[in-house]
Amino acid sequence: MTGGFTGELLGWVVVFCLGYLLLTNLVYVVLVFVAAFENGVRRDESASEDYDTLATSRFTIPVSVVLAAYDEETAIVPTIRSLLALDYPEHEVIVVNDGSTDATLDRLRETFQLEPYEVFVRRVFQTEEVHAVYRSAEHPNLVVVDKANGGKADALNAGLNVARYRYVCGVDADTVFDPDALLKGMRRVVHDPARIVGVTSHLTIALDPGRTMAAPPGTRPIDRRPLVAYQHLDYLRAFFNNRLAWSRLGFMLCAVGAFQIWRRDVLEEVGGYSRTFTCEDIELTFRVHERFLREGRDYEIHCLPDNVGTTEGPDSVRKLIAQRERWQRVIDETVWHFRRMWFNPRYGSVGLIGAPFYLVTEVLAPAVELTALVALIAAVALGLFQPGVFILMLAAIAFMNAALTACAILLDDVQSRTYRTRDLARLLLLAPLDLVLYRPLIFWARQKGSWRFLRGDKAWHKFERNARAPAA
Amino acid sequence: MYWLVVRVAVVVLALSLTAWVALSLAILVGRVRYDRRRESPSRALGEREARRLVRRASRRSRTDRGAWRRIAALRRLARARHPAALRLLRAALGDRDSRISGAAVRALGDLGDEWAIDLLLKALREERAPRSRIAAQVERLAPIPGAALLPLLRDKDPVVRFWGATLLAPYPELGGASLVMLTQDPDPNVRAAAVETLGARSGDAAAGATLALLHDPIWFVRVHAARSAGRLLGADGGPSLVRLLSDSRWWVRTAAKDALRGIGPDSVSALLPMLVDADAFARNGAAEVLQDIGFVDHLALERPDSPLLERIYAAGGERMREAAEVRTGRRTRERKVRAA
Incomplete structure (x- = not known):
């Protein structure tokens, strides 16, 4: 590498970026080992669990499932059907229609024979005006709250006002659940409800979750379209390589919105879901950690490896970028908001490892990625780097990612044996191409998200739901 | 520096390529073996295997892996109703490891005889596992425990x-x-x-x-x-x-x-005086119950001009009236359709 000051500078920039990449991947490798251990422990635990008794005993803790829906006419019915079909001794399903502008409420009224009732509820959380509360003639455990639009957090808070049980499970309207989802999620809680305040679990992705979940585990297909397959891999990496390890290390920092179980008194204590952030899930998890650690209280928040359901993924590049841009923004907002936790020993492993990990690998990553890209292109253009070396570096990064992805696939398959062998083979072959086929899209989304965070944009930018066959 | 970058890239590529290939093979081979194993019929507990399981279930475990192996052995022996199961489960109940004692509770529930119930009730008294989990096993065995529960009351x-x-x-x-x-x-x-x-x-x-x-x-x-x-x-x-x-x-x-x-409907006579109670909660609550048991709809359909209905609406609020009108309107339409 030659070329005077510019060459020297570019060289150092490239070394810095490579160093960053190596360091973060080294951290990921360590996390994979921790995740593998956690996965094994949870698998053994699950194998010795008495699900039959748990599913029928009156001592199993009842759960209120709360679902916020905004313009979900295409997705909502299969989701609610799957929630009503949950194999659990006692649960209620509270659907909050958050001022939908489409036919969401009409679909619900027709499908579940809803009738309006005046219900006097506790107003623990202030929310936008509730227009009506509906009960189903067909399903006594289904309640639908129709309210003025106030965003997902506001809708979930309205659902919490209606919830009757000690644990609340927040779910997304575009996710179809396994009949055992609640049993799997609550199995840890019933052993120690005093300590376990929050639980999330592994979810997968599909274009039409209802159709995917209709296939039994072991034969469940993974969508053939590469865009969906790569999102599937993304989810696997996030849950198995990261969240499982965070859970074992005591800093599970994101109970995902699609399936998050919380003890209701904890939600009431921290003030419910916050409306001041773009998205509610990660912020709430940070807030609960912050509160409990600040007050020195004993608690646990877990991520479990059990596959509890399938959520809808974007079917086009435009929708994917809109979704990932929002995710980046909410991470930036949350990590910045809780900056007092960074490197603060008072917050234990959350302050010393979890929050800095997010800062380095999520918040700063877009800037480093952009710098690396510009520097590498400049270095090749100026003849400071031979194209062959550039390709060698790309290959190294691609296979590093592929190896980590293979770890996630292995952990998932050992845990649940959900997918067909040929689909697993296809995922493994797609993994090395992730860097050139999928990462550029995520790179662009993250750049946009970071830029919008800096501009203070907090709009939801919800992606338009995929077209699908009408529900039976 | 250039050559350092190149060397690092080559090493990383070699390592990660090897890891990717090895992991891929492990996944695919492991999955095929799992599918084959799943298809083979489950075997009865043979004498040799029973001896091995008894040894494993008696052994105190120092590692995580050992603990789960012991749990699996206990469960298998309990399911097969092996003569040594009860002795081993009694010992397991006293184990300091909550996973072992919890698994013993579950296995005792599977056994379900009088000895097992005695041990479960002892475990309940001594909190050898979360009491709600022990109670779930005891209740699962109803009606066998019956009179054995009475001493707990004292x-x-x-x-x-x-x-x-x-x-x-x-x-x-x-x-x-x-x-x-x-x-x-x-x-x-x-x-x-x-x-x-x-x-x-x-x-x-x-x-x-x-x-x-x-x-x-x-x-x-x-x-x-x-x-x-x-x-x-x-x-x-x-x-x-x-x-x-x-x-x-x-x-x-x-x-x-x-x-x-x-x-x-038998609660109506007790609820009606509460519609004019000084307490707003009592008024709301009474009106809500009258609505939920169908009394409001009955009045709205049969005697829509009844002063009693107005009193309920006054206690329950305007939204109660609106909701009732929607419901009764629908029922009226249904009746007409049926009559036609």
């Missing part, structure tokens, strides 16, 4: 008395007098459990004890008493229950509403 430990009272729910013929006595227990959890269980029984003593607990100073005891009163007393409990509609605690008001809903 235990020194209030938590054991609580579980004793709770677990007697499926046995309406057992422990009636003791449960009535427990409604005066100094521990509020025991009082709550006793009155909850009494709710599925009958008799003057049970009714008197339940009514008395509707005035308990502890709110959650009143919640359980309200639920019981609805089931035990039916319409006779109405006048006492409606008083709880103005309780200071939301959960007590909710329990009272649930109980009154459960009583059904």
Whole structure:
């Protein structure tokens, strides 16, 4: 590498970026080992669990499932059907229609024979005006709250006002659940409800979750379209390589919105879901950690490896970028908001490892990625780097990612044996191409998200739901 | 620096390529082997395997892996009803590792004979595993435990008395007098459990004890008493229950509403005076129950100009009227369609 000051500078920039990449991947490798251990422990635990008794005993803790829906006419019915079909001794399903502008409420009224009732509820959380509360003639455990639009957090808070049980499970309207989802999620809680305040679990992705979940585990297909397959891999990496390890290390920092179980008194204590952030899930998890650690209280928040359901993924590049841009923004907002936790020993492993990990690998990553890209292109253009070396570096990064992805696939398959062998083979072959086929899209989304965070944009930018066959 | 970058890239590529290939093979081979194993029929427990499992189940485990192997061995022996299972489970119950004792509880539930029940009740007394999990296993074995539960009601430990009272729910013929006595227990959890269980029984003593607990100073005891009163007393409990509609605690008001809903149309006479109560909660609650049991719809359909209906709407608010109009409008349409 030659070329005077510019060459020297570019060289150092490239070394810095490579160093960053190596360091973060080294951290990921360590996390994979921790995740593998956690996965094994949870698998053994699950194998010795008495699900039959748990599913029928009156001592199993009842759960209120709360679902916020905004313009979900295409997705909502299969989701609610799957929630009503949950194999659990006692649960209620509270659907909050958050001022939908489409036919969401009409679909619900027709499908579940809803009738309006005046219900006097506790107003623990202030929310936008509730227009009506509906009960189903067909399903006594289904309640639908129709309210003025106030965003997902506001809708979930309205659902919490209606919830009757000690644990609340927040779910997304575009996710179809396994009949055992609640049993799997609550199995840890019933052993120690005093300590376990929050639980999330592994979810997968599909274009039409209802159709995917209709296939039994072991034969469940993974969508053939590469865009969906790569999102599937993304989810696997996030849950198995990261969240499982965070859970074992005591800093599970994101109970995902699609399936998050919380003890209701904890939600009431921290003030419910916050409306001041773009998205509610990660912020709430940070807030609960912050509160409990600040007050020195004993608690646990877990991520479990059990596959509890399938959520809808974007079917086009435009929708994917809109979704990932929002995710980046909410991470930036949350990590910045809780900056007092960074490197603060008072917050234990959350302050010393979890929050800095997010800062380095999520918040700063877009800037480093952009710098690396510009520097590498400049270095090749100026003849400071031979194209062959550039390709060698790309290959190294691609296979590093592929190896980590293979770890996630292995952990998932050992845990649940959900997918067909040929689909697993296809995922493994797609993994090395992730860097050139999928990462550029995520790179662009993250750049946009970071830029919008800096501009203070907090709009939801919800992606338009995929077209699908009408529900039976 | 250039060559350093190149060397690092080559090393990383070599390592990660090897890892990717090795992991891919492990995944695919492991999956094929799993599918084959799953298809092979399960075997009966042979003598040699039983000896190996007994050895494994007797061994104290120092590692995580060892603990789970011991658990698997215990479960397999219990399922096969091996003669050594009970001895091994007794030892496992006393293990300091909560995973081992928890697994023993589950295996004892699978065994389900009198010895197993004795051990489960001992575990409940000594809290060898989360008590709710032990209780779930004991209840799963109903009606075998039956009379064996009665001594729990006289235990020194209030938590054991609580579980004793709770677990007697499926046995309406057992422990009636003791449960009535427990409604005066100094521990509020025991009082709550006793009155909850009494709710599925009958008799003057049970009714008197339940009514008395509707005035308990502890709110959650009143919640359980309200639920019981609805089931035990039916319409006779109405006048006492409606008083709880103005309780200071939301959960007590909710329990009272649930109980009154459960009583059904027989609760109407007790609810009507509450429509003009000075307390807003009582007025709202009474109107809500009248709506939920179908009384409002009945009036709206049959006597829409009734002053009583107006009184209910005045207590329940304008939205109650709107909701009732939507419901009754729909029913009227349905009737017309049927008539046509």
